[in-house]
Amino acid sequence: MALGLGHADEEARAEVEVLNSRLEKTRQLNKKIQASLNRLETNGKSMQEAIGPIYQNTKRLQALGNNLEEVLAAIERMRQPSDVKSNEEAIIKKGPARAGLSAFLSSVKRVNVALIELKRTNLRSNQATVADLQRLVTSGSVQLESYYETILKDNVRPVETLHYITHNKPFPVLDQNKTTRLGLITSHLAWSARQVGYTGELPVLQIYASARGPYLVSTLQILASASVNTARKKEQTTPYRSGTNGITSYAMAIEYAFLAEYDNICSLFQRDEWGRVFNLTCQGAMAELRSTLKDLDSHIKSNLNTDCYLAYEIIQVISGLSANIESRTGELKDSFAKALKLIKDTGKQSLGELLEDTRRRVLSLQVIPPDGGLPVTSDAMIRLQTMVEFLPPISSIMISLGDGGWKSAPPSSNSNEQIPSLASFDVTADGKQIFAHYCIDTIDNLLSSLQQKGKSLIKGGNGALGVFIMNNVTVVDRMIRNSELQPLLASRMADVDKWRKTGASLYTGAWREPSAFLLDVQYTNRTARPQSGSAASIDSVAVVKALSNKEKEAIKEKFKGFNTSFEALIKRHKELVMDREVREGLSKQVQQMLEPLYCRFWDRYHEIDKGKGKYVKYNKTEISGVFIDLNNAAPRSI
Template identity: 20%
Template sequence: MSVDIDEAEVKLLQENLNKLRSECETSNIHLKKISTEINNIESALNPIMNLTSTKRTAVANLESTLDELNKLGRISAIVLAERRIIDDTTGNVPVKRIIDSIDKLSAALQDAAIFKSIGNTTVPNNISALIEKGSKRVGAVLQRAADANDPETVTLCLSFFGKSGISYYIDARTRHVSYEIEQIINSTSQKVTDLLACAQTLIRRSASEREILRALNLDIDPDEIAARIIEPAFNILYKAISANLSKARTNIRTNGLYAVQAHAAITYLTDSFHSALKNSTGFTHELVRVQGDAAKMAYDAFPASILYFNEKLAAHTNFPSDAGVVEPCSELVSRLRAISSVKAAAIIVAEELGVDNIIPSPPPAYMSTFTTRNLLRNKKIRTGAACLSTHLMDLIECFVVNLINAGSTHYKKPQMAGLLGLTNIAAIERAADSHPDLSELISAEDTSRERLQKLKSFSAGKFVQRWKELGQSLMETRPMSGSSSLSSKDREIIKEKFKYFNATLDELVAEHKALRITDSALRKQINNEIGFIAPIYYRFYDKYAEGSFSKHAYKYVKYNKKQIDEILSAL
């Protein structure tokens, strides 16, 4: 029987499919078994796998912790090393090393930022505190360097701080300049503050501060910073100027030097500020407000001072019994020394006034008694120092002439007023000799010494007035008779002359020896003034001592020439 090929193929295919199905079912059964076994294995492995993951996490955490500990160790080592630098108090650590420490700590602070992320702020805070402390130390170094004008260190410190560090610099320089002005103002070596010296110092500082700032080559305005630096010092000086003017207003006759100082300082500042500092308008504006008042009082001060002593001596009644130094003399010497202590300011004002305006107008009454100002007639006094010297001599002359005039009224014996003048002139000279500036100032006008000598002669003339009268008594006021022998009238005149001379000489010698003249130079000067009596007596003695006027000449001729010499030498 024949088989259809297609049918046979289908049948064969069917058999193969059945066989394949059977194999698949068998495979499926095996796969299920494998799956079950795999599930069983996974169930068994899960605990082990979980444990391994935990260990891996722990290891990772441990490694991270070790890294942090290592980083903390490195940071701690840096902090420990740099803390020694920052905390050093020996002063031996250069500022550059301190700045290096701060730079290292700043880098360490960045590394320590990780600690903040995990809630640990102790480490960063400690580093920040150390950096702040180091910065303050650099600031202190900057201030000291600024105070000592050490541009190299200042530049180094400012390069560390940048513009923010300029406040340290300003603070230091402000204290330095202010202290310098305060030292002059608070000086106890003189009664009147040398405001002109303060003004000159302030102007020098203004210019030098500007130049120092320029040399630093910072991105700042040197004039603006310099103005900020000197402003407190200017305020201190301006306060002192105002105080001086207030004192002068209370009594220009006794406090005139305060106005002289204020005027000189104001004039100097207003003339010099702009060249020293561009930003000076605010300063000069304050000065201009008081400039006119200061000038008027300063110009009044010199004549007012003379009027003060003129009135003081005219009213003086407390005279020492020995014609010694009076209390107003000490006040005069103090005034003269005060003027010389601020002579630069006084010279400025004296020159502005001129020699004719430093004396009161109208002239004081004492000048009608005696004055040496005639020596200045037709003399051109050009310098301020010479004008001031003239004022000092005017003061001395006012004092001496008024003192002698008042003494002539007080003392019964005229020589006491003269001695009073000589004693006080000697005291003034001693004071001047012990004060070189005053002595130099008095001598600045070439007639001053001559004026002083004339004052001495005026005083000495008062002292030797009775000695002059004694000498005059020996002078022959009329010619004797022309015959070879004296007339009886002539003889009586000669007898009376010898008698008067003897008695008066004894009286004057006794009075002179009773004087307490402790100044050896003054005693010698006075004795020299008296010495003129000897040659007058010698001439009279030589002419009549042999007895031509009397048979008993020894009764009238008490002293020979040798005895007169001995008497005068013993005074």
């Protein structure tokens, strides 16, 4: 066992010696590595000390090179404007027509860019060059604007308006070649203005309007003149007939021309410029329209009673034109309203003037014809019938006036009224209903004036006056029912019927005299009560026998008075000239008023002359025949 322990110790010592040997070698290697690092550090410091000055010199040389390059670049930039001036001046002097539009625009743009860059340097040495470039830019812009105007005016002739209107063809627009060139110039001028910070209205807008405006005026001028010329009639007393004036063709031409011009503008300008250019371009044509409507207004005012319908037609046509233009462009609504203002005022004034004219014509009558038929009545109704043809514009006038507004003073022609706004109208008003009220006012004005004049001119008392009124009422009624007035006035016919009742009341008033003779006095306090009941139950013999002599004489006088009065009225009735409807109506009313009274009176007292016919000239059958005969006076009917 001791031998075993000794052997193990020997092995441990051997391993320790090996480890110590290796550790020593490691120490020696570390010393060598440390010595090498020390030598390397010493050599690095020496090299840094040697290379450092060279590196610093290299950096300084790089900075100097960069500075030299920047100086050279600046010199080059300073030389470029002078080069641009010499390179582009020849092109700009040639102008867009000779140099070619594309080349000219490119040249002007290069000069613009060079001028902007040169101004940024703000060097005094460049002031002369800046002035030269500015001169080139200005020259280029002036030539472009002149060339722009030349293109617009080249081969532009007034359009044969009637050809396009009659064939319902849109007016021609600028051809594609012109549009392309004009568009390039417009875009360049807009770009140039933005580069220099220009914020005002571009001159090109006014140039376009100045070139195209006269074209519109000359295109529309013939129809403008035709509108005025066609208003003049050979027969001044002839009422205006719808469609006989040239205003409709004129308005169609304006619409076609304006919309074609708007299409041109939309293809050349920015959207926010369309309205401004369009208004500028149409200024001359709108001034011509205002002048034309002013001339027409003067003519209408001079012939208001016959040509007021032309005012209504103009209002309708121009209002429609304004709506069509606005729906497409959103423009010119106020311009059309101002142009139409005089005509609208005249249209309003005409309503009261027509009423006054009717009254004047009636009151100026010196004689009333036997038949009572007067032109003034049919003329007044024809006026209303004609006005229905222009119901839309008249309805708008009625709404603007308000119900009964025609009775107020007409607006002054010199007034500075603003264009009425929507707030000034009663938006719930019905123009047709207001017009119906105006029609009734016209009829009332006519018939009341006729009644007033008839009192002084008609001989024959109230009976003849009543027939005269009823004859005219019948004319009025017939002209309503046989025209487009009927649906408008259907609910207002009671206002017409009241005049028929007035006439009938005046006429039947004269028949109260024979009626009075048929009224007798019956005493109920006497011993023998008067007989009552049906006619068959009345014993005339007994009734007459019960009368005193004085009462009998009174009954005889009543029969005599009735006969005289009745026969005079029958004769007068047959002599009066009545409309057939009037005669039938009045005959029926007279019969209804008198026949029952006479039959009752006859039943009681016909035995007063014992059938001799001395006092009782008519029995019940004969009196009925007389009333029937009243309807048979056809030769005296109208």
